[in-house]
Amino acid sequence: xxxxTQTPRHLVMGMTNKKSLKCEQHLGHNAMYWYKQSAxxxxxxxxxxxxxxxxxxxxxxxxxxxxxxNSSHLFLHLHTLQPEDSALYLCASSQDIGGETQYFGPxxxxxxL
Amino acid sequence: SQQGEEDPQALSIQEGENAxxxxxxxxxxxxxxxxxxxxxxxxxxxxLIRSNEREKHSGRLxxxxxxxxxxxxxxxxxxxxxxxxxxxxxxxxxxxRLTFGEGTQLTVNP
Numbered sequence: 466x467x468x469x470t471q472t473p474r475h476l477v478m479g480m481t482n483k484k485s486l487k488c489e490q491h492l493g494h495n496a497m498y499w500y501k502q503s504a505x506x507x508x509x510x511x512x513x514x515x516x517x518x519x520x521x522x523x524x525x526x527x528x529x530x531x532x533x534x535n536s537s538h539l540f541l542h543l544h545t546l547q548p549e550d551s552a553l554y555l556c557a558s559s560q561d562i563g564g565e566t567q568y569f570g571p572x573x574x575x576x577x578l
Numbered sequence: 579s580q581q582g583e584e585d586p587q588a589l590s591i592q593e594g595e596n597a598x599x600x601x602x603x604x605x606x607x608x609x610x611x612x613x614x615x616x617x618x619x620x621x622x623x624x625x626l627i628r629s630n631e632r633e634k635h636s637g638r639l640x641x642x643x644x645x646x647x648x649x650x651x652x653x654x655x656x657x658x659x660x661x662x663x664x665x666x667x668x669x670x671x672x673x674x675r676l677t678f679g680e681g682t683q684l685t686v687n688p
Contacts, residue, residue, distance in 0.1 A: 469620070471620075505680070506680070507677075507678050507679055507680045507681075508621075508666070508678040510675065510676075510677075513675075521675075553618065555620055555621070557620075557621075563670070564608050564609055564611075564669075564670020564671075564675070564676055566611065566623045566626055567621075567623065567676060568623065569613075569620030569621040569622070570620050571619050571620045572618070572619065572620050574618060
């Protein structure tokens with residue numbers, strides 16, 4: 466495995482629920498990313514953090530709220546999601562920001578009912 | 579705008595055959611990477627080729643890059659059933675963000 470872990474691996478939630486996705490990297494990297502992967506669509510970059518600071522919010526709705534307490538941990542807080550938010554959410558890290566090799570976690574498969 | 583676009587969308591071959599996937603992109607790049615994803619899992623980095631390189635090898639993988647045509651190819655030789663996965667190219671453009679294509683679904687039949 467790549468040294469990036471994600472929990473939970475699967476999540477089913479109702480539209481009124483609040484839940485959080487967790488990502489942890491054990492690689493000593495400085496940059497972390499959240500991606501959304503939906504069927505038949507390219508990977509969509511959601512958020513980028515560099516040294517715990519958010520450097521990019523790719524026009525993501527406010528019902529997705531990221532949190533990066535330190536450079537090893539990244540959370541994605543979910544609130545009042547829509548069924549179209551059902552997807553695989555992938556966390557990744559890289560040594561530094563930019564076009565370097567990214568190391569991905571296994572993802573969280575989210576189903577919004 | 580979307581950078582990498584893979585071709586074909588799906589490829590089915592027999593074990594032992596070679597598999598070739600192509601990637602085209604639109605703007606200048608610093609490097610191009612190929613990733614693999616098994617069903618429902620995270621992506622795994624395979625190989626990175628820089629804009630000043632034309633070819634790179636890693637085990638059974640061979641990647642070429644033609645910056646004049648803005649295209650790259652990934653060749654997997656002597657394929658195995660375990661190579662069945664989706665393969666993505668990712669380009670690093672002027673904004674230094676990685677942009678992924680939609681991927682090629684490779685099926686290797688035993």
